[in-house]
Each structure stands twice: as structure tokens, then as C-alpha cells.
Amino acid sequence: MPLRTSAAVLAGKTARVASRMRGGGSALPGLVAEKVDPQFLRHTLSQVTGGIVVVSGTNGKTTTTKMLVALLRAHGRTVFTNPTGSNFTRGVVSSMLPQIGPSGRLDADLAVLELDEAHALKFAATVRPTHALLLNVARDQLDRFAEIDHTARLLAGLARHTTDGVVLNLDDDFVARIADDEGDRLTVRYFGVHASIADRLPELREQDVRFGEPFTPPTPGPDDGLLRPRDERAFDIVFGECAVGPVTLQQRGLAAMINATAATTTARLLLGDAFSAQTAADALALVRPPFGRGEVVMVGGQPLELVLVKNPAGFTVALGTYGSSPVATMIAVNDNDADGRDVSWLYDVSFESLRERGVAWTSGIRAYDIALRLEYDEVPVAHVEPELTAALDAFTAAHPDEPKRIFCTYTAMMALRRTLAARHDLPDFGEEG
Amino acid sequence: MSKGVIRVVHLYPREMSIYGDLGNTRALAARIRRHGYQAEVVGHDPGDPFPDDPHLLLGGGGQDSGQLRVEEDLDRNADRLRTLAADGVPMLMICGMYQLFGNAFITVEGTRLPGLGILDVTTQGNRTRMIGPVVLDTEFGDVVGYENHSGSTTLGPGQAPFGRVRAGYGNNPDDGTEGARTANVVGSYLHGPILPANPRLADALIGYAAERATGEPFRPEVLDDGLADEARGRQVRRLTGVARNGRREAWSRPWRRGERRAG
Ligand SMILES: [Zn+2]
Numbered sequence: 001m002p003l004r005t006s007a008a009v010l011a012g013k014t015a016r017v018a019s020r021m022r023g024g025g026s027a028l029p030g031l032v033a034e035k036v037d038p039q040f041l042r043h044t045l046s047q048v049t050g051g052i053v054v055v056s057g058t059n060g061k062t063t064t065t066k067m068l069v070a071l072l073r074a075h076g077r078t079v080f081t082n083p084t085g086s087n088f089t090r091g092v093v094s095s096m097l098p099q100i101g102p103s104g105r106l107d108a109d110l111a112v113l114e115l116d117e118a119h120a121l122k123f124a125a126t127v128r129p130t131h132a133l134l135l136n137v138a139r140d141q142l143d144r145f146a147e148i149d150h151t152a153r154l155l156a157g158l159a160r161h162t163t164d165g166v167v168l169n170l171d172d173d174f175v176a177r178i179a180d181d182e183g184d185r186l187t188v189r190y191f192g193v194h195a196s197i198a199d200r201l202p203e204l205r206e207q208d209v210r211f212g213e214p215f216t217p218p219t220p221g222p223d224d225g226l227l228r229p230r231d232e233r234a235f236d237i238v239f240g241e242c243a244v245g246p247v248t249l250q251q252r253g254l255a256a257m258i259n260a261t262a263a264t265t266t267a268r269l270l271l272g273d274a275f276s277a278q279t280a281a282d283a284l285a286l287v288r289p290p291f292g293r294g295e296v297v298m299v300g301g302q303p304l305e306l307v308l309v310k311n312p313a314g315f316t317v318a319l320g321t322y323g324s325s326p327v328a329t330m331i332a333v334n335d336n337d338a339d340g341r342d343v344s345w346l347y348d349v350s351f352e353s354l355r356e357r358g359v360a361w362t363s364g365i366r367a368y369d370i371a372l373r374l375e376y377d378e379v380p381v382a383h384v385e386p387e388l389t390a391a392l393d394a395f396t397a398a399h400p401d402e403p404k405r406i407f408c409t410y411t412a413m414m415a416l417r418r419t420l421a422a423r424h425d426l427p428d429f430g431e432e433g
Numbered sequence: 434m435s436k437g438v439i440r441v442v443h444l445y446p447r448e449m450s451i452y453g454d455l456g457n458t459r460a461l462a463a464r465i466r467r468h469g470y471q472a473e474v475v476g477h478d479p480g481d482p483f484p485d486d487p488h489l490l491l492g493g494g495g496q497d498s499g500q501l502r503v504e505e506d507l508d509r510n511a512d513r514l515r516t517l518a519a520d521g522v523p524m525l526m527i528c529g530m531y532q533l534f535g536n537a538f539i540t541v542e543g544t545r546l547p548g549l550g551i552l553d554v555t556t557q558g559n560r561t562r563m564i565g566p567v568v569l570d571t572e573f574g575d576v577v578g579y580e581n582h583s584g585s586t587t588l589g590p591g592q593a594p595f596g597r598v599r600a601g602y603g604n605n606p607d608d609g610t611e612g613a614r615t616a617n618v619v620g621s622y623l624h625g626p627i628l629p630a631n632p633r634l635a636d637a638l639i640g641y642a643a644e645r646a647t648g649e650p651f652r653p654e655v656l657d658d659g660l661a662d663e664a665r666g667r668q669v670r671r672l673t674g675v676a677r678n679g680r681r682e683a684w685s686r687p688w689r690r691g692e693r694r695a696g
Contacts (some may be wrong), residue, residue, distance in 0.1 A: 007455030057492060148451075148496060149496050202624065236642065289550055318495075335566075341564075341565065341566065341579070342579045342581065342625075343579075343625075344452040344454075344456070344579055344624045344626055345452070345453055345521050346453065347453035347454075347455060347456025347626050348453050348455065348456075348630070366664070368660055368663040368664035368667060369630065369664045371664075372629055372630065372660040372661055372664050373456075374630070375660055376456070376629060378460055380531065383665075384660070429648055
């Protein structure tokens with residue numbers, strides 16, 4: 001390790017202790033380390049010889065990263081990851097510091113990093129990833145990226161900076177098309193859904209209107225993983241003649257199953273012959289849902305599920321997953337920066353599956369806007385209460401004997417989680433995991 | 434018994450309806466029914482024959498790539514659209530389609546892309562995006578929505594705006610106007626989508642369309658717009674700092690003329 005980098009580690013660690021004591025943000029120590037050695041990230045990650053994997057895309061990064069790390073660790077690999085969801089290079093540096101020993105070495109065979117589209121490209125310009133797992137392109141954070149096309153270009157740029165292999169979403173035209181440009185240079189693997197559930201595809205994808213001709217996805221090969229559900233909870237991941245499964249996740253829903261398929265396809269690429277289907281199925285079964293992704297809190301003996309929604313594709317999939325089981329429903333919509341300030345996207349979601357049971361409460365800063373949206377889908381709304389705590393208390397009190405579900409945007413979820421923690425003795429909760 | 438059939442044409446629903454603009458079509462169809470008329474919604478895709486006798490036209494915003502794909506079709510139907518507009522057919526064109534209904538769009542590089550010229554406006558592409566919630570004063574009362582555009586639009590002499598900006602940017606960062614209106618054609622940057630939360634505007638468009646469809650005056654029903662009024666009222670109060678009693682609680686509209694957010 002260059003002297004400058006050692007100094008950076010020391011400075012960063014000091015800042016880390018200092019920021020812990022003040023309860024400060026997780027990026028500060030990384031900032032300090034980077035100030036001392038601008039090449040810190042490159043130097044440190046150059047010691048990781050088993051692969052540098054970047055996971056990016058709009059939906060499912062956190063869950064998929066968690067699953068991929070669990071799969072690799074179950075196969076005996078030491079993995080460095082950025083577990084706090086500090087979604088940019090400084091956050092990566094910050095989470096790296098505690099794992100660097102006195103020798104200055106990062107103790108890891110592989111690095112698996114979750115990065116959003118813009119930061120992934122910046123990261124790749126400094127450290128060339130060996131592998132990239134590209135999940136999807138959906139309408140999200142329009143305030144920041146403004147255009148889906150732009151997001152697609154960022155992911156294509158990330159693939160261009162990758163040295164060995166990419167794992168692409170077969171069912172997302174924006175992502176699958178990337179193989180056209182990079183297929184000759186890189187190993188390409190796909191993940192997708194099995195023909196048996198192809199009818200669910202339209203709700204999962206965005207229209208790619210950049211090209212006049214509709215895109216014909218490639219035919220999946222024996223190393224491409226396809227999701228084949230058995231029922232609402234159990235599924236197989238089919239690779240040609242072989243399969244991983246049955247897998248049952250702790251987290252429910254189609255989105256989580258697709259994430260597991262993506263992670264397993266990637267783990268199989270990285271591990272080669274060392275990959276074991278049984279080890280993989282066992283490891284996936286143990287992965288706990290990340291914070292706010294189908295997290296269940298027991299309230300008065302009944303489960304209350306918090307479901308984070310942040311864009312039309314995600315909300316539609318969540319409704320499709322959960323729509324069938326009868327529960328009392330609340331929807332909380334805020335429009336702070338972290339939620340996305342534009343709530344127009346609610347009109348790109350179909351709420352018809354809620355029509356029969358209705359929605360008990362709407363809440364959040366835009367409580368009336370979501371109630372109005374539901375009215376246009378003829379979904380009855382019993383109560384509108386913008387104040388989140390008041391709505392939560394009234395909602396739980398009015399439905400003591402049945403399971404409950406709250407669909408919520410990010411800052412609404414944070415606030416509700418805080419109230420629930422205070423009322424119901426929840427385990428500690430950290431940052432977005 | 435139906436009071437008549439109102440034919441709503443959504444121009445380019447695939448290419449030009451980003452940011453929830455399909456919600457406008459949904460809101461119009463629902464309100465047409467609630468007013469006792471029958472709604473017939475037709476999607477017009479590039480290359481399709483132009484629908485016969487439309488009573489109301491809608492268009493939304495799109496990606497640059499989507500915009501490129503519709504230009505040829507717009508060109509082919511330009512005379513038809515100009516005639517319908519001059520004839521009083523109500524049209525609501527949002528964001529990208531608003532720009533295409535103007536005289537021209539001038540790119541950052543200086544290339545002049547001609548538009549339909551139905552609205553006397555010219556849009557200059559620039560690198561700063563105007564993004565954020567908007568409140569307008571219009572002839573249809575307070576109108577709320579959300580803008581997200583990089584084009585800066587200027588009204589020609591004599592061109593009426595759609596509204597005056599109370600919070601947000603509007604056509605450009607400088608003159609306080611938003612959108613444009615000629616005959617019954619309204620162009621605006623407001624997503625949100627604009628119609629659900631602003632039912633007076635929706636009903637005005639439906640009214641013009643109903644007269645055209647039936648040859649008789651619009652016969653509206655009394656609708657309960659409680660949720661829309663509350664949603665809109667809250668945004669107005671929050672963004673302009675005007676309390677319910679009309680008193681100004683706080684003067685804050687930092688997104689206007691002050692600091693510009695990067696976008
Ligand atoms: Zn726009």
C-alpha cells in the first residue's frame with residue numbers, strides 16, 4: 001500500500017470514530033480518506049483479486065446485493081460489500097475502513113458493491129469492475145436523471161467499463177440490448193422469467209421506444225437463470241437442464257424472486273464449478289429482507305407489513321404480489337426529495353386489485369392526492385389523514401384482528417418505522433440496508 | 434340515458450405520455466361519464482390514419498427519442514390539426530407536445546426545428562432544467578402541477594399565456610407566464626398530471642367537447658370534487674405560503690428566480 005493510502009486509512013478511521021461519536025453521517029470518513037488519497041478506492045480494491053462486482057439498476061439493488069453476498073459467503077468466500085446502502089463511492093470507502101487491518105489490506109476475496117446508476121459509472125471510471133449485474137431501468141428519481149434513456153445510457157457506460165462479464169436482465173429491453181455492444185468483449189449471462197409466467201411481464205417492464213423496431217431478446221442458454229415459480233412463495237431457478245430449488249425466501253413477492261434469480265445467475269458465473277445448487281438454495285432461504293422491503297412488524301399479535309414503493313414498476317409489482325391476500329391497507333405518500341418530489345407516477349400504477357377491499361387510510365404530505373388517484377380507479381378510501389402518526393394509530397386501532405399492510409414512500413416509511421419502534425419494541429434500525 | 438358520445442383522441446400514448454400524463458386521459462374519460470355522456474377514447478399512434486371527427490385532443494411529454502418518432506406523423510397531419518384548432522376543438526398539450534404545437538424548438542446547438550405553429554410560442558433548448566411543483570393563477574382558478582423541462586419558452590406578441598406563475602418557473606425563468614392558450618387549445622408544462630387535481634380545467638375542456646359532439650350546450654352534472662379541492666388547496670397553501678383565510682403565512686418561493694437547482 002502506498003504511504004499516502006496508509007495515511008488515508010488512518011485519517012479516515014479517525015474521522016469514522018469522530019463521526020460515530022457525533023452520530024454523524026456514514027459518508028464523512030470516506031470523504032476524509034479520499035481527501036488524503038484521491039486514489040484510495042483504486043489502491044485498496046486493487047488488492048481484491050477474486051472479482052469486483054457492481055450491482056446497479058433502478059429497482060432491487062439492495063435486496064439483490066444482499067442475496068449475492070449471502071450466496072458467495074455460503075460458498076466460503078470472504079466478501080467486502082457496502083451494507084449501509086451508502087450509495088456512492090465515499091460511502092464505499094467509509095464502509096471499507098473498518099475492514100482494513102493494520103497491515104493496510106482489505107480482507108476480502110471479492111467485492112460486491114451496490115451503486116446507483118450515476119455513481120456506478122463514476123465508480124467504474126476510477127476502479128474498473130470485473131463484473132456488473134444490471135437489473136433494470138425504470139422511471140424513478142426523475143428529478144435527478146430526468147430521462148429513462150439517460151439511465152439506460154449510464155448502465156451501458158458501466159458495461160463498457162467492465163472487464164470480464166455482465167449479467168443482464170433478459171426481460172428488460174433497455175438492459176438486454178447492452179449485449180449488442182459489449183457481447184463480443186465480455187462474457188454475457190442473462191436472468192429472466194420462465195415462459196410459464198411470461199404473462200406477468202408487461203407489468204414488469206418499461207417501454208423502450210428509442211428504436212423503431214421492437215427488440216427480440218436472445219434465446220436463453222444453459223448458463224442463463226430463469227425464474228419458475230411453484231406457488232406464491234416457492235420457486236426454482238432453471239439453468240438449462242439443471243435447477244436451483246425449491247427456494248423459499250423470507251421476503252415475499254415476485255420482485256424478490258426475480259432478485260434471487262439475478263443474484264444466483266451472477267453467483268454461478270463468479271463461482272464456476274465451485275457453485276452448488278443446494279448451498280445456494282439454503283443460503284437464499286436465510287436472507288432476511290432488507291429494511292422496508294416487506295419487513296414485518298408484529299402489532300398486537302397481528303403482522304403489519306411495510307412495503308416501500310418508489311416508482312410505477314415497483315408499486316405495480318408489489319400490488320400484484322400482495323393483491324390476492326386479504327389485509328387491511330394503508331397508503332402513505334410523501335414528496336420530500338428522498339421520495340421524489342413529483343407524484344405524477346401514481347397515475348402510471350393500476351390500483352384495481354385494491355378495489356374489492358378498498359383502502360382504509362391514506363396518509364402523508366400527499367394523502368389527498370393518492371386518495372384522488374384511488375378514486376379514479378374506483379378504489380374506496382375510508383379515511384384520509386395526512387399526519388402519519390395519527391393515521392398509523394387510527395389504522396392499527398381500527399383493524400386489531402387482521403393482518404395489515406402499509407405501502408409507503410421512503411420518508412413516510414422512515415417516519416412510520418420510527419413510530420412503530422417507539423410503540424412496539426422493535427429491534428434497532430439503521431440506515432437503508 | 435347518455436347525453437351523447439364524446440370522442441377523446443390521445444396523441445401518441447406510447448411515445449408521449451411520460452410522467453403520468455395518461456392520467457389526464459383517464460380523468461377526462463371518467464368525468465365525461467360522470468357528467469352523463471359516453472366517452473370514446475382513441476389512441477393515435479404514428480402512422481395510423483387520423484381519427485374522424487375528434488371532439489377533444491390530448492398530448493403529453495416524452496423522451497427526446499419518443500419526440501423524434503412522432504414528428505413525421507405530426508407533419509403529415511399538420512393541416513388537419515391546424516384546421517381543427519382554428520375550428521374550436523379543445524386540445525390539451527403538455528410539455529413536449531406543447532413545444533411541438535409552437536412555432537419552433539431551437540436546440541442548444543442552434544438548430545431550428547419547426548413546430549405546428551398552432552400556438553405562437555418559441556422554445557429555446559438550454560442546459561438548465563426547470564423542475565419542481567407549480568402554482569398558477571388561471572381563468573380556471575388556481576391550478577397546481579409539476580414541471581420538468583429544459584426548454585425555455587417565449588410567447589409571441591399577443592399570445593395569451595395559460596396562467597401566471599405564483600410558485601415555480603413556468604415558460605421560462607423570467608416573465609412569470611406559464612403555457613399558452615389560443616381558441617380552445619391549451620399548452621402547458623404542467624404534469625401532476627394536471628387534470629385530476631384541477632377539475633375546473635377538465636370540465637371546461639369537456640364542455641367545449643360536449644358542444645362540439647352534440648351541437649347543444651354542455652349539460653354538466655354536479656360532481657363531488659372534495660378530494661381534488663383539498664389536494665389542490667393544500668399544494669397552493671404549502672407552495673405560496675397563503676393561509677386558508679388569505680393571509681400570507683410566510684414568504685417562501687425559493688425555487689423561483691432565486692437559487693437554481695441543478696437538474
Ligand atoms: Zn415535462
